[in-house]
Amino acid sequence: MFRNQYDTDVTTWSPAGRLFQVEYAMEAVKQGSAAIGLRSKTHVVLACVNKANSELSSHQKKIFKVDDHIGVAIAGLTADGRVLSRYMRNECINYSYTYESPLPVGRLVVQLADKAQVCTQRSWKRPYGVGLLVGGLDESGAHLYYNCPSGNYFEYQAFAIGSRSQAAKTYLERKFESFVDSSRENLIKDALFALRETLQGEKLTSSICTISIVGVGEAFHTLDQETVQGLINEFEVVGEEPPADEAAPPEQGAGTEAALAPAAPAAAAADEGAPADQGVAPMDI
Amino acid sequence: MTKQQANWSPYDNNGGTCVAIAGSDYCVIASDTRMSTGYSILTRDYSKIIQLADKSVMASSGFQADVRALQKVLSARHLLYQHQHNKQMSCPAMAQLLSNTLYYKRFFPYYSFNVLGGLDHEGKGCVYTYDAVGSYERVGYSSQGSGSTLITPFLDNQLKSPSPLLLPAKDAVTPLSETEAIDLVRTCFVSATERDIYTGDKLEIVVLNASGIRREYMELRKD
Numbered sequence: 001m002f003r004n005q006y007d008t009d010v011t012t013w014s015p016a017g018r019l020f021q022v023e024y025a026m027e028a029v030k031q032g033s034a035a036i037g038l039r040s041k042t043h044v045v046l047a048c049v050n051k052a053n054s055e056l057s058s059h060q061k062k063i064f065k066v067d068d069h070i071g072v073a074i075a076g077l078t079a080d081g082r083v084l085s086r087y088m089r090n091e092c093i094n095y096s097y098t099y100e101s102p103l104p105v106g107r108l109v110v111q112l113a114d115k116a117q118v119c120t121q122r123s124w125k126r127p128y129g130v131g132l133l134v135g136g137l138d139e140s141g142a143h144l145y146y147n148c149p150s151g152n153y154f155e156y157q158a159f160a161i162g163s164r165s166q167a168a169k170t171y172l173e174r175k176f177e178s179f180v181d182s183s184r185e186n187l188i189k190d191a192l193f194a195l196r197e198t199l200q201g202e203k204l205t206s207s208i209c210t211i212s213i214v215g216v217g218e219a220f221h222t223l224d225q226e227t228v229q230g231l232i233n234e235f236e237v238v239g240e241e242p243p244a245d246e247a248a249p250p251e252q253g254a255g256t257e258a259a260l261a262p263a264a265p266a267a268a269a270a271d272e273g274a275p276a277d278q279g280v281a282p283m284d285i
Numbered sequence: 286m287t288k289q290q291a292n293w294s295p296y297d298n299n300g301g302t303c304v305a306i307a308g309s310d311y312c313v314i315a316s317d318t319r320m321s322t323g324y325s326i327l328t329r330d331y332s333k334i335i336q337l338a339d340k341s342v343m344a345s346s347g348f349q350a351d352v353r354a355l356q357k358v359l360s361a362r363h364l365l366y367q368h369q370h371n372k373q374m375s376c377p378a379m380a381q382l383l384s385n386t387l388y389y390k391r392f393f394p395y396y397s398f399n400v401l402g403g404l405d406h407e408g409k410g411c412v413y414t415y416d417a418v419g420s421y422e423r424v425g426y427s428s429q430g431s432g433s434t435l436i437t438p439f440l441d442n443q444l445k446s447p448s449p450l451l452l453p454a455k456d457a458v459t460p461l462s463e464t465e466a467i468d469l470v471r472t473c474f475v476s477a478t479e480r481d482i483y484t485g486d487k488l489e490i491v492v493l494n495a496s497g498i499r500r501e502y503m504e505l506r507k508d
Contacts, residue, residue, distance in 0.1 A: 065368070089368050093361050 001027065011123045021127060022120050025149035028129035032075035034162035034198040035062060037133040038172065038191055039144040040182040043215035044135035046073040047191040049162075049198060050208055063212045063222060067092035069102045070136035071212050071220040075162035076149075077129035084128060088112065105136035109145040109153045117151030131161045137214055160194060167197040184215060188223075192232060204232055296348050296396045297322055300483030301333055302432030303344035304473055305402035306444070306466045307410030307425050307458045311494035314402040315470045316344045316430070317478070317505060319486040329486035329507065336498060338363055341379040341403040342491050346430030347417070348396035355395045358386055376403030380413040380421060387419030394418050398429040403493055410458050410493075424449055425458050432477035432484040439476065443469060463492065471503055478505045 006012050007020035014020060035048040050059035063073045064085040072088065074081030091111055095103035112132065119125040132147040146161065147153045158176045160168035171194045179187065191211060196204045206228035214220035303316040320331040334344045335356045343359070345352040362382060366374050374382070380401055387395055394417045401413040401421075414427035425447025428436040441448050446456040459466065467490060478485040488503040 086368075089365070093364055097357055097361050 009123060010120055010125070010127060019120060019150075022150045025127035025129050026131075029076040029131035029149065029161055030163065030165075032078070032130070032162045033062070034160060034165050034168060034195070035073040035075045035131075035133055036158075036160045036165075036168050036172075036191055036194050036198075037073060037135050037144045037146075037156070038158040038176075038179055038187060038194070039135065039142045039156075040179050040184075040187050042142060043184050043187055043213060043218070044071075044137065044142050044144050045187050045191045046071055046133060046135050046212045047195045048073050048075070048210050049195060050210055059208075063210050064089075065212075065220050065222075066108075066134075066136075067096075067102060068219040069138065069214060070105055070108065070134065071214055072135070073133040073212070075131050075133075075165075080128040080130040081132065084112065084115075084130065084132065087115065088134075102138060104138040104140070105134065105143045105145065106138070106140075108136070109134050109147055112147050113151050113153045116147065116149055120149075120151055133159060133161060135214060136220075137216065142215070158194075160198070162198075164198040164200060167200065168194040171197045184213070188213065188231060189235060192228075192235070205229065206232060295393075296351075298347060298396070298431075299327065299349040300431045301346040302428065302430035302436065302474070302477055302481065302484045303333060303346050303398070303400045304428045304436060304440075304470055305344065305400045305412040305414075305426065306440075306461075306470065307402065307412040307447075308461060308463060308466055309410065309458055310404075310408055311463045311466070311492060312342070312402040312404060312410035312412065313463070313466045313470055313490060313492050314342045314344050314400065315474065315488060315490040316346065317432075317474060317484045317486060318489055319484060320349060321483050324482075326486075332489055334489055334491050335360075336491070337379055338374045338376075338403075339498075340493065341374065341376045341401060342493055342498070343383070343399055343401045344429075344491075345397045345399045347398045351395040352397045355386065355397050355399075359383065362386070376401070376405055376411055376413075377423075379403070380411075380423070383413075383415065384419040384421045387415065387417065391418050398433075400427050400429050402491075404495075408495060422449075423457075425456065428473075430484075432474075432481040435477045435480055436473045439473060440469075463494065467492065467501070474503075474505060 006014035010021035033049045033051045037046050046063055048062045052059040060078045065071050066088045072085055088108060091108060092103045116128055119127045127149040129149060134145045136143055144156050145153050146156055146159050157179055158172040175190055188211060195209055206225040210222060211228050212222040300321040301317050301319060305314045314334060316333040318330050318332060320327045333346055336342050337359050363374055383401055396417060399415040403411055405411040411423055412427050413421050413423050415421045426440050426444055444459050447459050470490060474488045485505045486507055488505050490501040492499045
């Protein structure tokens with residue numbers, strides 16, 4: 001992406017029908033440290049890499065509890081993410097207060113998306129520079145959504161955002177079919193494997209990652225460092241490689257998955273998802 | 286031609302009595318479960334007690350619709366507090382929040398007579414007593430509601446040392462043990478039930494101590 005005469009205002013279209021400011025906002029998401037989400041029928045796991053600015057500082061909080069049944073992982077401008085989390089928390093509290101029941105995840109992401117859209121159509125505002133992976137449970141089951149600065153949102157079986165997320169996405173694309181019926185422990189393990197992919201050889205320890213989970217009968221919470229380190233140790237002792245696919249024989253699987261990969265992001269039930277892109281770069285996540 | 290007076294009131298009194306007693310390492314909060322209107326009983330099984338935080342329990346008598354609205358507001362505020370501060374609200378903090386919330390509606394009050402019980406920062410029992418618009422005070426024991434006029438003098442007599450009527454002020458909490466305090470509460474309600482028509486049916490007792498929270502019930506006269 002290069003500078004051009006149509007990228008100064010968010011309210012200026014380019015002749016090709018693109019809003020460059022919005023696309024630049026999505027670049028900000030790609031620069032943030034990785035965040036990953038995966039779901040099964042009964043659980044949603046959110047995982048993220050915590051990179052501190054320097055050895056002297058603590059790392060930023062990237063996973064927020066929104067309500068007992070919803071959590072969010074962010075990548076990009078964490079300040080924007082914090083503000084949006086506060087908004088989401090308020091919405092959940094108000095909904096609970098009025099209806100004495102938890103806010104359905106699908107409703108929350110629509111409200112979030114509409115809020116993001118406003119910032120793409122006001123000359124005195126700028127788009128939020130943060131991508132949100134919203135994971136939650138409601139009456140219709142476990143859900144994982146991705147909200148981007150453009151105001152679009154998609155539902156996923158598994159997804160990764162932020163820097164070097166493509167490595168994680170490749171891993172997830174290979175394994176996503178097994179997630180639906182995955183056990184809680186295997187789901188967390190898969191999240192850790194995917195997270196490890198983004199580290200490009202750096203050692204995975206519990207001090208540089210955060211794992212959170214929400215599930216049936218389990219309120220959203222973050223796993224403590226000891227538990228996470230224990231899980232990491234388990235699979236590092238057994239062997240470096242993640243377990244082979246049960247769905248199809250590994251060699252065959254690799255070939256067909258590679259063909260599927262460029263088609264679409266690992267999208268599940270299409271009821272909520274908008275069409276993946278308009279053909280050109282713009283909505284490419 | 287006399288001036289027309291409003292014959293509709295936004296308030297109603299659903300009766301009931303609440304009591305709380307603070308001990309050295311526990312707090313007992315109790316109320317009856319009868320809900321009435323006028324001379325009728327609406328239900329014999331309505332709880333006036335709510336746990337707002339892990340160390341704060343509130344019992345309220347008065348107009349139960351306002352009580353319920355107040356409980357919801359406080360619960361929502363507590364959730365917000367937890368999100369912002371990553372911890373539960375302490376009882377003294379909740380006490381101040383309750384006071385502010387009540388005063389916020391100074392010119393259309395919550396018709397709710399509250400007693401807040403819990404454990405303070407040191408783990409000692411604490412009881413806060415309120416009027417309808419938020420005036421509050423930390424005390425060693427308190428009673429509110431239709432039976433309070435019968436129970437308060439009895440508690441003054443039995444608990445002696447933490448009485449706010451003593452000058453100079455003595456203990457902040459009662460030296461009684463937890464079981465003795467619960468027994469005293471039972472006695473209070475049995476007596477109040479005899480004379481107060483709005484108190485009876487069942488007694489709900491909540492006990493807060495270092496090991497957590499516990500609930501007990503006792504039958505009361507149903508007439």
